[in-house]
Amino acid sequence: MDVISLGTIIDAAAAVLQLNILFWILIGVLIGFVFGAAPGLTATTGVAIATPLTFGASFEVAMALLLGIYSAGYFAGSIPAILINTPGAPGNAATALDGYRLARMGKADLAISLAVVASVIGGVFSIVVLMFAAPVLSNFALKFTSVEYFSLGLFGLICVSAVSGGSLAKGITGAAIGMFLGTIGIDEVGGTMRFTFGMPELQGGVPLIPTLIAFFAVAEMLLQASSHLDASLLPKQQIHRILRLPGLMISHSWLLLKSSLIGTFIGILPGTGPTIAAWIAYGQSGRRKAEEAEGEEIAAVRGVIAAESANNAVTGGALVPLLTLGIPGDTVTAVLIGALLIQGIDPGPFFIIEHGDLFAQILIILLIAAVMTLVLGLGARRILPKILTIPARILLPVIGVLCVAGGFAIHSIPFEVGIIAVLGIAGYILARFGFPMAPIVIGLVLGPIIEINLRNSLVANDMDPTVFITRPISAVLLIAIVVTLAWSARRSLR
Template identity: 70%
Template sequence: MDLISFSAIGAALGAIADPMILLWILIGVVVGLIFGAAPGLTATAGVAIATPLTFGASFEVAMALLLGIYCGGYFAGSIPAILINTPGAPGNAATALDGYRMARRGNADLAVSLSVVSSFIGGFVSILVLMLAAPNLANFALEFTSVEYFALGTFGLVCVAAVSGGSLLKGMIAAALGMLLGCSGIDPVGGMTRLTFGDPNLLGGVPLMPALIAFFAVSEMLVQAARRDTLATLPVQRRVAAREVAGHYLRNKWLTVRSAFIGTGIGILPGTGPTIAAWIAYGESARKKAPQAQEEGDPRGVIAAETANNAVTGGALIPLLTLGIPGDTVTAVLIGALLIQGIDPGPFFIAEKSDLFVQILLILLFANICILVIGLGTRRWLPAILKLPPRILIPVIGVLCATGAFAINNTPFEVGLMAVLGLAGYVLIRFGFPMAPVVLGLVLGPMVETNLRNALTANDMDATVFVTRPIAALLLTAAVFTIFWTWRRHRRA
C-alpha cells in the first residue's frame, strides 16, 4: 500500500466518478449476470466476447465493462443453481447442494439473499487483500510447486467426499468415480489415449459443463419424475426480512471470514479458480452440519460457497497484476485486454501505474455494489420461477440443459453425453451416492494425477517430499484429520 500515493488515489477517484464509467460498470454487471445465469455461458465467455470491443476505448471504459462482466458472471450462476438445481457455472455447483434444498422447502428468498450478500462480502474482502498485500501474496503463490498442488487437490477431494453424504465410504467411492471420469482423454504426462472408447470427442476429456448439468439438473429431474413429484408440490415460498438475513451472518461471522480468505487464497494460485475455492469452503462449512440440515439445506453451505466463489475475483488478479500470470481463465483473457490498452502487467505495474491499479480496485468495488443492489432488488420475484406449472417449467429446464451442453462446442455430442451422465447420476442417487464428490473428482482428478506424477518425477520418485515440504505436509495432515473426524462422527451417530 505504501506504493500508492494520495495523488494516485485522487486521480483514480476522479476518473471512476464519471457517470459514464459508472454506467459502463452497470452494463458490464448486467451482461455478466446474463452470461453467468445461462448454463454453458460463463464469465470467461462474456469477457472473451467483449474484449475485442474495447479496441479504441479508454482504460477506464475497457476495465469497467470487462471487470463488471467478470464479477457479475461469477455471482449469477448461483441463481439457477438455487432455483432449478442447474449451476450457471462450475463455481456455483457447490451452492446448488444446500441452495436447491432450501428452495424446495420454501426458503428460496433466503437462499438467494444469502447468495447475494455473500458474493458482495467475498468480493469486498478480496479487494481489500488485493489492495493491501498483492505483491507479498503473489510471491508466496510462487512457492507452490507440483507437490503443494497435489496436496491442495487431495485436501479438497477429501473434504467434500467426507462431508457431502451420510456414508464416508460412499463419498469416497463417488469421488473415485469422478476421478475415473477425469482420466478420460490424452494422458497429460505420458501422452497416451485413455478411456475414450474410440470416440475422438473424448480426446480432450469429459467436458465439465455437460457433466455438471447432467449430475445436478438432469439426474434431479429424473429423481423427481420417479417419485411422481413435481415442482408444483413445493411449499409456499416465504419472504425473509433483512434482520433474518443479518442474523445468519452474525451467527456465522467466522465462517464468512474464513470462506472469504479461502476464496482469495485459492484465487491467488494460478490454475485453480472458483470451483476449487467454493468446494473447499463448502467442505469446511459442512463439518458441523446436523443430519436434518443435510436434508433441508443449510444456509451455511450457501454462505461459504458463494463467499469463496466471489472472493476469487480479487485473488486471481493478484498474480496477474504483480507477476503477469493469470490466476484463472478470466484473468487469462484479461491479459489480452490489458495489452490492448498498452499495459504490460508484471512486477512494476503497481509501482509505475498506481493510479490505474486504484482504478481497478474502485471498479471492482462498484461492480460488487451493483451486484448487491440488483440482487437484493430482484430477490422477491426470482422465486416466482418455482410457481410455474410443471408442464412449462420442466421442458424449459430441459431446453436450458440441452442448450447449455450444446453451447460448449456447438455439437450434439455434448447433449448426448449429458443425457448418458444424467442417467448414470440418477442410478447413483438411487443407490445413495452423493453427486458432489463425483463432480469434484472430475474437476480435481486431472490436477491431482498430473501434479502427483510431476512431483515424483522431479524428486526421483521420492515420496517423502510430500511430508518434508511444510505446506504440503499441513494440507495432507488436514486431509487425514478430516477422514478420521468424519469416521468418528458417523460411528457415534
C-alpha cells in the same frame, strides 16, 4: 512495495466516478448476470466475447465493462443453482447442494439473499487483500510447486467426499468415479490416449459444463419425474426480510471470514479458480455439525454462505498474480491479460509501480461492481423464486430444454448433448442408490490436477514419495486430510 497513496486513490476515483464509466460498469454487471445465470455460459465466456469490443476504448471504459462482467458473473451462477439445481458455472456447483435444498423448503428468497450478500462480502474482502497485500501474497504463492498443488487438490477432494452427505465410503467412491472420468482423453504427461474408444470428441476429456448439467440438473429432473411430483406439492415460497440479513451475517461472521480467506488464497494460486475454492470452503463450513445441533436449515445457510463468499473472493485473489507477476490466477484473468495488452499495458512485476493510478482504478471499479451486484441481486430476489411456482409438468420439460440448449451452446457440438443424456441417466441411477453427486463432479475437476502434479512431483524428485511430507506446506495439508478422514469416520460410526 508500499500501499498506493491516498492522492492516487482520489485521482482514480475522480476518473472512474463519471456517468459514462458508471454506465459501462452497469452494462458489464447486467451482462455478467446473463452469462452467469445461463447454464453453459460463464463469466469467462462473457469476458472473452466482450474483450475484442474494447479495441479503441479507454482503459476506464474497457475495465468497467470487463470487470463488471467478471464480478457479477461469478455470483449469477448461483441463481439457477438455487432455483433449478443447475449451476450456472462450475464454481457455483457447491451452492446448488444447499441453495436448492433451501428452495425446496420454500426459502429460495433466503437462499438468493444469502448468496448475494456473501458474494459481495467475499468480493470486497478480496479487493481489500488485493490492495494491501498483493506483492506479499503473490510471493507466498510462488512457493507452491507441483508437490503443494497435489496435496491441495487431494485435500479439496477429501473435504467434499467427507461432507457431501451419505456415507464416507459412498462419498469416496463417487470421487473415484469422478477421477476416472477425469482420466479420459489425452494424457497430459505422457501424451497417450486413454479410454476414448476411438471417439475424437473425447480426446480433450469429458467436458466439464455438460457433466455439471448432467449430474446436477438432469439427474435431479429424472428424480423429480420418477417421484410423480405434483404442483400441489411444490412449496410456497416465503419472503425473507432484508433487515434480517445483517444479523444473520454477523452470527456467521467467522464462517464468512474463513471462507473469504480460503477463496482469496486459492485465487492467488495460479490455475486454480473458484471451483476449488468453493468446494474447500464448503467442506470447511461445519454444516454437518450445524445440522446435528441446529437443524437442516442452519446447515444449508452455512453451506450457501461458505460456497458463495469463497467463490467470489477468487475475483480479487486471482488478480494478485496477474497484476504482480503477469500470471493469470484463473480463466477470466487469463482473458484479461489480452484486454490489458490491447490497452498497451504489460501486466507484471512493474505494473503497480509504474501504473499505480490504473491499479487504483481497477480496485474502485471492482468495488462499484460489487455494490451494483448487491443492489440488483437483492432487487430481483423476490421475482426469481416465482420460477418454483410453475407446475412440475411444465417446469421439468423446460429445464430439460435448457439443459440441452446450454450443453449445445458451449461448443455447438451435438456429441456434448449426448454426454449430458448418458451421464444424466448414470447420475440418476447413482442417486437412486444414495451416491452424492458433488464428489463425482469435483473428482472430475480435481482428478487431472491431482494426477498431473503427483506424477510431476515424483519425476522431479527421483520418484521419492517422502517429498510430500518433507515440504512443510504439503505436510500440513496431508495432516489436515488425515484429521478430516478421522473426523468423518468417527461421525459415521456414531
